[in-house]
Amino acid sequence: MDENKRRNEVVKAGTHAAIVNVLLALLEALEGLFVGSFAVMLDGLSHITEAAGSVITVLGTKYAGKQADHKHPFGYGRIEYMSGLIVAGLVTYAGITALVESVDKILHPAEPAMHFYTLLVVVISLVARIFVGRHDIHTGHLYQSSALVHAGREELTHSLISLGTLISGAVYLLFHIQLAGIVGLVISIIIIYSGLMMLRDSVSRLLGEHLDKALIGEIKDIINSHEAVKGTYDVVINNYGPVAHTGSVHIAVLDTM
Structure with missing residues (x-):
C-alpha cells in the first residue's frame, strides 16, 4: 500500500468530517438559542466533540508519517493508535455527559421548546452524521486507520443523540408527552458502552x-518458495503502525551450505 496515498486519504476524510461537524454545530447552536431548546443545543455541542475527534485523527495521521530517527528508529506509526485511544475517550466522555444531563431531565422535567423547523434541523444532523460516519468507517478500513474508524463510529454513535432528540421532540409535539430524559438515558448508556469498547480495542492495539x-x-x-529453504519457523512480526511492520523468521537450510 502506498503510504503517502494512504495518509492523504485519511487526512482528507478527517478534514471533511471536521468541517461538516463545525457547520452542523453552528446550525444547531443557533437553532437551539433561537427556540430556547437545550436538547438541540446539546446535540449541537456533541458535534464539537466529533469535530475534535476528526482533528485528532488528522493530526495523529500526519505526525505518524514522520520519518524514523535516531530516537525512534521504527518511526512514529503507533501515534495513530494513540489518536484512536483519545477519540474513544471523547466518545466515552460524551456518553457520561449525556447520562448526567438525562438524569437531570428526569429529576427536573421542563417543558421543551420544539417546533417543526427544530426537528428539521435535527433530521439534517442525523442524516449528515450517518453519511459521514459510514464514509469514515469505510475509508478507515480501506486504509487501515483505526483512528478514522473510531471517528466514524463516534459519528454513528452520536447519531443516536440526534435520533433521540427527534423522537422525543416528535412525541412531545404530537402527544405532549415528555420523553427526552428517558430516551437520553437509554442512548447515553449505549454511547458509554460503545466508547468503552473502542477504548478496549485501542488499548489492545497499543499492547500488540x-x-x-x-x-x-x-x-x-x-x-519456502526459494529452493534452498527447507523449512520456515518462529515467525515474529512487530507492529509499529497500521502499515509498518518489522520482524524475523528462522529458516532451515542444508548443513552443507
Missing part, C-alpha cells in the same frame, strides 16, 4: 495483537 494467521502463512509460503 497476534498477527493474522493468513498473513503469517503468506510470509512462510514466499520464503
